[in-house]
Amino acid sequence: MSVRIGDIAPNFEIATTQGNIDFHAWAKGSWVFFFSHPADYTPVCTTEMGRTAQLAAEFERRQVKCLGLSTESVEQHLGWINDINETQNTQVQFPIVADSELKVAKLYDMIHPNASETATVRTVFIIDPNLKVRLMMTYPMSVGRNFTEILRVIDALQTGDQYGVACPADWQVGGDVIIPPSVSSEAAEEKFPQGFKTVKPYLRYTNVSK
Known part of the structure; x- marks a missing residue:
């Protein structure tokens, strides 16, 4: 399935580090920064998860919920969060989806076979309070995301909507x-x-x- 700008973000029910969620119910009424990472206990992903946590106040000010995803289990995510908090001097407070069966990764086209058959590429979806996909970005596994740009584009979308x-x-x-x-x-x-x-x-x- 391909997800495109303007589509309603596909719904899913799945386990996360903060319990099971129904994505539409969890997200509705807020902006969402939904992002995938290739694997737990890997260096670039650790810095990205840490940066998301460090920017919690910036996301909250923009009424944005953060939701991470990779294809490991809840237990593995929880262990890795300890490493993230320690090495990035932060506290991860947002949920991370445990997509061990690749259910959501395939739903959102996060698996790019020429990169990996099982690991997700670094995909970003910005989703608005009406559950509409407003922006998509995809980064290679070797390059961390630019969080200044992620916040900038959220500001731009919100400014455009308001005025x-x-x-x-x-x-x-x-x-x-x-x-x-x-x-x-x-x-x-x-x-x-x-x-x-x-x-x-x-x-x-x-x-x-x-």
Whole structure:
């Protein structure tokens, strides 16, 4: 099964380090950062899990729940969490899915056979409060994720939803945003009383942070 942007995230019921969850029931009403890692007790994965835990306050501020996944058992995850907490100087508080039968990995197309038949690649799904997939990123097993980018894109999606705008390349919170071409100039004047700058008829900038 392929999961694509705009799809409702497929539901599943499964064991995690914090008990069994029904994903839709657990996630509904919150944003979700759902990410897979290749294996427990491996170096890059340890740093990623640790970084997710270190950023707990940043995710919470954005109303984002974190959910990790790999194909080991709950018991193995729990043992590994001790190593993560020790080596990364943090406390893992989010659940990690125990997908030993590859049920969720296959549902979300996290197994890439040319990389591994059993280990998941480093997949990221950002899912909105209506359970819709809003972003997908896939990293190779040898490269850890960029968490600054993960937080940036959550900020961009939330800003776009709130104000009906798009975000340009390298956008950061507080920077100018783009008024979609579908919004007429008359509607833009009403919607953005702070004003906007027209570079081209299809390229208009405004700033919603002012």
